[in-house]
Amino acid sequence: MENSPSDYVLVTGGTGLIGSHVVDNLLNRGCRVRMAIRSQAKANAFLASRPGRSSQIDFAFVRDLTDAGAFDAAVDGVSSVIHVASPLNYSCDDNEEGLIIPAIKGVRSILKASLGSKVRRIVMTSSFGAILDMGRPEGQPWRYSAADWNPITYKEATAPGTTPQDAYRGSKTFAEQEAWKFMETESPSFDLVTLCPSMVFGPLATPPSSVTDLNESNKMLWKVLSSVATDELPPCRFNFWIDVRDLAEIHVQALKTPAAGGRRYIPVSKEPFTYQMASEYLQQEYPQLRGKIATGEQGVKPHVEVDHEPIDRDMPIGSHIPFRQTVLDFSRQFEKFLSK
Secondary structure, X not given: OOOOOOOEEEXXXXXXXXXXXXXXXXXXXXXXXXXXXXXXXXXXXXXXXXXOOOOOEEXXXXXXXXXXXXXXXXXXXXXXXXXXXXXXXXXXXXXXXXXXXXXXXXXXXXXXXXXXXXXXXXXXXXXXXXXXXXXXXXXXXXXXXXXXXOOOOHHHHHOOOOOHHHHHHHHHHXXXXXXXXXXXXXXXXXXXXXXXXXXXXXXXXXXXXXXXXXXXHHHHHHHXXXXXXXXOXXXXXXXXXXXXXXXXXXXXXXXXXXXHOOEEEOOOOOOOOOHHHHHHHHHHHOHHHOOOOOOOOOOOOOOEEEOOHHHHHHOOOOOOOOHHHHHHHHHHHHHHHXXX
16 A cells, blocks of 8 residues: 555544644655544644644544544545544543543444445554553563453453553553454455554654643653652663654555555564663763762663564664754753743
8 A cells, every 4th residue: 555645534532642744744745634633622732833834734633532424524535544643641540540441442343334335455553551561470481462452351450459550551552452353353455454552752743832741651751860869760661662653654655565565564673772771861861960869770671572573574764863853852842831
């Protein structure tokens, strides 16, 4: 499936960290983009930050992605879909209602809407959380691949004592499984590619107005940058990550790569990360903060790996952005919010 400047792509979640970089990548290639968006105010703000792009972008207003038929108008006329949107609210009172059901219904809604349309491919942003087995013993050697699935059950994910983080991993697992089940039972004219990234770091595509604009991964970098010496580093159970700009490129490559159809990928950098590394890079960049930024020892876990071969074979993007550059590009964007 070769991309061309005439391609018309629907992007959901296009104002978020990942989605906005995906939209910009597509625009820079000359593609037309339709954004599924909640309000005219959000549409106006997005266009205002991208002068000269209004001829390439139009909007479909989808106030609730879980509504039946929510995407029916949005898919009309587009040739492909990049479905990034998914609820992520760690402060919700009910994990099932706030995280799990919306994720499943959102996937089901956009897949059903695409039946009988001109859509030829859907690229879906899943998560490494849909692959990760949190019950695997610490220190046990393992190489994660696209064949792995998070073994969490629906009952476990919706239990009252389940953490929002585990419920979120469950939501991504069940939503992706719903997508593959749909493909098997409906045999639609379009194909599906799912991407399962781990921690996603990097600068925002739209200049931030406050630290409330941060995604969960970048919140951890902000915590390191805005910490004090007595603070502990955020926990780092695994060392897998990817720069959001590389991830956006992989989303677009997934649209144009014929071999990617019907496959699942784990897009992560080959360079490991720890928050100790982030702390050291930040102290080098901001010597005035030395002795203030939290420090600690966080080793890389060499016994846990990811199979890079499928994505290197099908969607090579060259050298990934190094973690140091990612951290500093992020910090330079957010340093203005540091307390004086």
